[in-house]
Amino acid sequence: MSEARRPCDWLIEAGWIIPVQPAGQVLEAHALVIDGDRITAILPIDEARARYAPEAHVQRPGSVLMPGLVNAHTHNPMSLMRGVADDLALMPWLTEHIWPIERAVMTPEFIADGIELAVAEMIRGGTTCCNENYFFPDAQARTYDRLGFRAAISIPVIDFPSAWASNQDEYFDKGLAVHDQYRSHPLLSFSMTPHAPYTVCDASFERIRRYAEQLDLPVHCHIHETAQEITDSLNQYGQRPRRVGGALSAIQPQTRIRFLSGR
Secondary structure: OOOEEEEEEEEEEEEEEOOOOOOOOOOEEEEEEEEEEEEEEEEEEHHHHHHHEEEEEEEEEEEEEEOOEEEEEEEEHHHOOOOOOOOOOOOHHHHHHHHHHHHHOOHHHHHHHHHHHHHHHHHHHEEEEEEEOOHHHHHHHHHHHHHEEEEEEEEEEEEOOOOOOOHHHHHHHHHHHHHHHHHOOEEEEEEEEOOOOOOHHHHHHHHHHHHHHHHHHHHEOOOOOOOOHHHHHHHHHHHHHHHOOHEEEEEOOOOOOEEOOOO
């Protein structure tokens, strides 16, 4: 007498499954079993059909099933400003176009709309998680939560006022309050997000170091974006930005650092 099939929520069949572990393997004609929010088995299709009785059965014989991709550096609300002065060098682009536009249009609603557009585009390309780097972390968190999208939310720090905060204390206080509000969220995590060495003072980097260590948060910062940034640092300090004795030395080696190029 054959054994009764075990119930499960989902059985997803694919022509090929590419798992994270073991690395470098492609499993042909395999199926994924999901119960609740967990993958409970990966096994050949014939065996999966014999062993499981799913609520939902998806068959994709010509497709690859793999973990979602991660966009490690995003300014997703800026999807609404795509193409603005995109043929300029970094500093004219920032100072003459992007920062003035942001002062004029940046609101929680702008943040939400830009993220919604970006999430739709990311999902179409297979991206299911992003590392955000922008203002209004409260609006970011609300939007990613509503969309059910995994994200690392930024706690932004920059040396000039914005629509989000008027001074350094406010950047820290408001950002950390959002962190505390969502710290147990299953899909959201946080990072300390100083904009760049040329827009964040040494005292703020010292505070970032302390909070990153106390709260076990990564640091997500623009660095080595342009030749001019490196030249300016060499002229001022005699070292490249990552080795400067001032601002960035506040971030100790034991602190997890995610230095990424981008805006």
